[in-house]
Each structure stands twice: as structure tokens, then as C-alpha cells.
Amino acid sequence: MIKNIKANHGLSFAAIIAVLTPGVANATDGYFAAGYGMQNIGMGGTAFAVTGDGLYGANNPANGSFSDNEFDFGLNFFVPGRTASRTGNAYGLNGSATSRSTLFPIPEFGYNNHLNDQITIGLSIYGNGGMDTAYPGGQLNCGFGPANLLCGQGGLGVSLTQVIVAPTLSYKVNDSVSLGVAPQFAVQQFSASGLQAFTSPSITQSPNNVTDRGDSYSFGAGLRLGGYWRVNSLLALGITYQTQIYSTKFTRYSGLFAGGGAFNIPANFGAGVALHVTPTLLLAADYERIFYSGVAAIGNSSGNHAQLGASNGPGFGWQDINVFKIGVADQVLPNLTLRAGYNHSDDPVTAKNVTFNILAPGVIENQVAIGATYNLSPTSSLTASYTHAFKNTLSGATSHLPGGGIDSISLTEDELGISYQRKF
DSSP, X not given: OOSSOOOOOOOHHHHHHHHHOSSOOSSEETTEESOSSHHHHTTTTOOTTOOOOTTGGGTOGGGGGGSOSEEEEEEEEEEEEEEEEEEOOTTSOOEEEEOOOOOEEEEEEEEEEEOSSSEEEEEEEEEEEEEEOOBOSOSEEOSSSEEOTTSOSSOBEEEEEEEEEEEEEEEEOSSSEEEXXXXXXXXXXXEEESOGGGOSTTTBSOGGGSSSOOOEEEEEEEEEEEXXXXXXXXXXXXXXXXXXXXXXXXXXXXXXXXXXXXXXXXXXXXXXXXXXXXXXXXXXEEEEEEOGGGSHHHXXXXXXXXXXXXXXXXXXXXXXXXXXXXXXXXXEETTEEEEEEEEEEOOOOOGGGTTGGGSOOOOOOEEEEEEEEEEEETXXXXXXXXXXXXXXXXXXXXXXXXXXXXXXEEEEEEEEEEEEEXXX
């Protein structure tokens, strides 16, 4: 995004959202959460053909017709580990930094209620995804004193949080088929710091709206559609599609994101299968496609020859990804169900875009999960899950800084969650 170094320097609903997600979202596929709902998270995020979790509005809105009347309250504790480094720069702009370790508490809520034999309504509130980096400054000397890895002043990083409120309607066509719809109302928060090297008028069309502008909020809406087919007592299939969530602009960062601060939430598609091998043993598998390239701020190459903030301005260069999930649940005792799962996704970041993705190192590819549900009574239960995302590192030629070199970014993640379910 830059070719040389320049040292330049309301709502109550929004308040509720700020409390719900004070940081970054769950273990991630790119920056989307790997799973929604504690039971589904414990199965590697498999959910499109799996019923029973109250957060189906985040997965497949048709599943409500075949789920019990219940509400879910959950809390995830998420810890990401992020590092970045540069070697081989001809001008000595080499260094490494580790983003501060932070424990992020992330609540979730789900509700499902059968109004009659055909109509079911529900509500899901969840963190769709996010990214957080907070590297200390002072690793480099960019000619004006201590600087961060992108030759800005002070700490370097971004904070992106996305929260979605999804009322759901599920219609039971017959005893084996249902259709569902869930409007997606989104609130996004973004902030950036330490990007003073990108504030030259030759680099951005809005120099005063690139960095250190505090929190900026965006509001948007989209639609998730779903279908569910219980083929027989053993086999179920599910399919879902979410449109882009079209959002207002991050006006405080109109000189950073392509389109004057535009940052829609990408569209995605998913399909799944669930197989009840025995009355107590469930196997599930999902496929998901996330269309990151459809949002200019995310998908535009960081090497685009245009000003930051322009419609064709540089972005993070993320590509569309495929996500594959498998999971198993086994009711080993009348009041105890154990779960496990595996999640694999493509890396959305490409080597030629590594430098700017120091800000957003969403390079996780492999995750494993375990979980358990303990029935406290016939109508109440506790569910716990743990997910570990294995460390992945991506390297590429340094861009945007003179002297070249090799930049590397790494990410690992751990998440522990617990939820309470109550049937009624």
C-alpha cells in the first residue's frame, strides 16, 4: 500500500452489543467463527444438519422445526496468540513482535419456541467473527526514531468485532422437511492504531481517517435462508445460504478501507449431513464456502495501484475459502453426552499480501474440539467445549516498505466455553 516510508502523523442497542462482545470472536475460519452454539462447537462446528442447539439461527434457520422449545445462555473464553516478524531488509527494517495476550469473554444467546405444529420462532445473538492485534512499538528505527513493524509510531494493531442479532422463522412443510429464514442484523466495531506511515495524501484519499481515530461503528442487515430434510430415522441433510450483510461505512476509517470505509460482511454457503449410527451415536459433516473476495476492503489486493479508501483501493487480499468440518456425539450415559470434532479451512491470506496482514493474521487452517453435555434434570443441562487451533505460519516477500525482505505472520487460538440450556 505504500512504496516508501513517510512519517505522518447511540443507541442502547449498541451499548448492549458492546457488552456482548468486548473483543474478538471465537476460534476462526479466516475471521468467521468456526462454530456457533456450544454443542455445535464441541463437534468442530458441525451444525447445518444437526438439531438441538438453540443458536440454529446462526447456522441453519430451518433446524428450529426439529429442535425442542428451549433457551441457551453461553460464555466463551477466547485466547489468540499472534506474532509477526521481518528479516532480510536491506535498510535494516527488521524485527519481530508478539501481540499482547488477552482473554476475551464472549457471550451467546439462543431461543426456540414452537408456536404450533408448523411455525417455530427463535432468536440467536452471537459473535460472527473478528480480529484483534496489538503489537508494541519500538521494534524498528525508520529514520525518525523508534517505530513499529509498519513504520508507524507507537503500538500497532486493529480491533474488529462483529455481532449479529438473528430473529428466526422456521416452517415445517411436513414431518420430514422444513424451511427457515433469519434476518441478520449486524453491529460492527473497528479501530486501528500505529498506521501513520499510510497517511500521506499520495497514499490515501482521506489522510485524517486512517489511524488512531478510536472506535468506529457500522450497522447492517442481510438474510440467512435454510432448508432441512430428515430423510429417515438415520439420515438428515441441511443447506443454508447467507447473503452479504450490507453495512454502513466505518466513517472514521474512510481513508483506510476501500470504498470510503465500506466493510460489508461476506456472503457464505453451507451444506451438511447428519447420520444417527445408533440411537445414541451421531456423526456429522459440513462443507462451507466463505466469499471473502466479494468485499473490496477484504478481497482487494494490497498491491492495488490506487489510493487507500478509493473504490479500487488496496485491501487485505483475502481469497474465498472452503471449510470442512466433521464431528461426533455419543450419549455414553443417560445424562452425559460426549463430543469431538475437527475443522479444516483454506488460508485466506496469500503470500504476496503478508505484509499488510500483519494487522490481521487470519491464517488458521486446522482445529480440534471436544465437548460434553451433562443433564442436570429432564429440562436443564450444562454444556462445555474446548477448541484448539493449531499454530500456522505464512511468509512472503515484504511489500510496501523499501529494502524488501521476508515477512512472516503466525496465529494460534484456544477457546473454552460453557453454556446452560433450559427446555420449556
